[in-house]
Amino acid sequence: YGNFYYSPPSGAVALCAANLPTPAADPASEEGPAKYFINKLYTGDGGSTLAITGLEFQPDFTWIKNRDQADDHCLFDSTRGVTKLITSNSEAAETTDADTLKSWTSDGFTVGADVKVNTSSEKYVSWNWKANGGTTSSNSDGSITSTVQVDADRGFSIIKYTGSGSGAITYGHGLSAAPEFIVNWRLEASQSRTVYHHLMNDGGAPADQGRIYLDATSTYDTGSGGLWDVSAITSSTIGCVSGTWMNQSEDFLTLAFVGKEGFSKFSYYKGNGNADGTFVYTGFRPAYVMIKSTDVADSWFILDDVRDIDNEAIEYLQANSSAEGLNHSNIGIDILSNGFKCRRSSNALNGDGNDYVYVAFAKNPFKYATAR
Numbered sequence: 032y033g034n035f036y037y038s039p040p041s042g043a044v045a046l047c048a049a050n051l052p053t054p055a056a057d058p059a060s061e062e063g064p065a066k067y068f069i070n071k072l073y074t075g076d077g078g079s080t081l082a083i084t085g086l087e088f089q090p091d092f093t094w095i096k097n098r099d100q101a102d103d104h105c106l107f108d109s110t111r112g113v114t115k116l117i118t119s120n121s122e123a124a125e126t127t128d129a130d131t132l133k134s135w136t137s138d139g140f141t142v143g144a145d146v147k148v149n150t151s152s153e154k155y156v157s158w159n160w161k162a163n164g165g166t167t168s169s170n171s172d173g174s175i176t177s178t179v180q181v182d183a184d185r186g187f188s189i190i191k192y193t194g195s196g197s198g199a200i201t202y203g204h205g206l207s208a209a210p211e212f213i214v215n216w217r218l219e220a221s222q223s224r225t226v227y228h229h230l231m232n233d234g235g236a237p238a239d240q241g242r243i244y245l246d247a248t249s250t251y252d253t254g255s256g257g258l259w260d261v262s263a264i265t266s267s268t269i270g271c272v273s274g275t276w277m278n279q280s281e282d283f284l285t286l287a288f289v290g291k292e293g294f295s296k297f298s299y300y301k302g303n304g305n306a307d308g309t310f311v312y313t314g315f316r317p318a319y320v321m322i323k324s325t326d327v328a329d330s331w332f333i334l335d336d337v338r339d340i341d342n343e344a345i346e347y348l349q350a351n352s353s354a355e356g357l358n359h360s361n362i363g364i365d366i367l368s369n370g371f372k373c374r375r376s377s378n379a380l381n382g383d384g385n386d387y388v389y390v391a392f393a394k395n396p397f398k399y400a401t402a403r
Contacts, residue, residue: 064294066087066088067088067182068295069087070157070159070318070335071086071156071157071158071159071337072155073154074152074153074155075151075155077150077152078144079144080133080143082139083157084138084139086139088138088159088161090139090159090160091108091165091189092160092162092189093132093140093158094106094107094157095156095157096155097146097147097153097355098154098156098355099150099355099356100146100153100355101353103120104120104350105132106119107132108180108189109135110189110191114127114128114131114132114133115127117284118246119224119245120246120353121246121353122221122222122223122246124217124220124221125284128143128145130149131143131147131148132148135165156338156356158335161187163180163181165180167179167191168205170205172201172202172205172267173201173203173270174195174202175193175195176203177191177192177203178190179203179204181204183207183208185291186288186291188205188206188286188288189285190205190269190284190287192282192283193280193281194278194280195280196279196280197273198278199260199272201260201268201270203267203269206289207267209229209264209289210229210269210288211229211288211290211297212226212229212288213226213264213286213288214227214245214286215284215285216283216284217281218281219279219281220281223247224245224246225242225258226242226244227242230298233386234299234386236261237261239259239272240259240260241253243323246350247351248351249328258272258276258277292314294315295390295393296391297391298313299388301384301385302373302386303381303383303384304384306376308375308381309372310370311370312369313369313393314369315391316336316367317393318394319333319334319390320334320371320390321350321390322334322380323388324379324380324386325387326386327382327385329378330349330350330352330379331349332347332379338356342366343365344365345362346358347359361375361379363375363380364380368395
């Protein structure tokens with residue numbers, strides 16, 4: 032699978048790296064993916080302030096997980112501000128903890144002494160995204176006003192809104208393209224983290240009110256009670272139908288993404304049940320991949336290129352679980368210059384005929400990437 036063969040039709044331009052599209056995060060103009068997304072490992076020291084440095088930007092969204100203990104995932108964003116903690120693995124409401132993420136810096140962040148982010152000698156991974164440097168704006172594209180922090184060029188928006196408490200609503204996201212992956216948090220009360228993926232219905236667009244949950248192993252489902260209004264997820268708005276927990280008279284946080292050439296991809300593949308597994312083309316060498324089966328009850332598996340520096344990548348974390356970093360004979364992918372390849376035959380990532388959605392962010396665009 033390391034070779035690629037292509038015979039162009041008459042008059043076509045030959046396929047070579049120089050002729051590939053210019054990516055949304057272009058290393059040639061010193062704007063490579065690492066300026067907007069990066070994985071960072073660190074080891075805790077248990078002190079009151081630990082500085083994590085060496086990033087190429089000041090993050091606006093930081094996700095931290097203890098690899099050595101069953102601690103909650105810790106998610107922070109610069110719209111809500113430091114110390115404001117939400118999780119991916121439970122229904123817990125937002126909490127304020129002064130000993131978690133204490134600040135963002137020009138090349139990283141600092142954490143306090145909370146064990147979830149800084150236990151002496153324990154290993155952590157952080158995943159970091161840049162949006163708009165913490166600068167937000169008011170957006171009135173929907174039926175209610177939202178506060179957005181957006182980088183439309185890289186397809187990432189952090190959105191905060193207050194629900195109206197009744198009826199259907201729409202709210203603006205600022206991406207100028209229909210979001211392909213959305214996660215919603217109810218900040219003031221316990222509630223599942225509701226996910227929209229544009230290909231979660233057997234590789235097709237979801238039905239109205241179709242959903243999966245980031246904090247659960249459940250499969251793709253539609254049902255009563257109302258959630259996403261698919262027809263209202265447009266180039267300007269996100270919508271939810273009437274009678275939903277996404278529209279209480281409370282504060283909510285939404286993260287919305289749209290795929291960008293050479294930087295991010297939110298797509299689908301079908302497993303083949305073979306150790307010589309499905310190859311998934313992303314158009315870049317992935318730095319981060321999160322995968323979820325939509326028809327088998329299983330976890331959201333997160334793999335990256337820093338916990339395993341060589342193929343195959345086998346140390347995984349589960350967005351829906353507090354479990355420490357694990358290696359298992361059923362989990363593994365090869366990270367390639369233009370995508371990833373499943374290397375195990377289990378239902379977790381590659382069950383025969385099973386459907387999987389994934390989220391991927393780039394290490395390098397295919398135009399510049401090399402295999403590892």
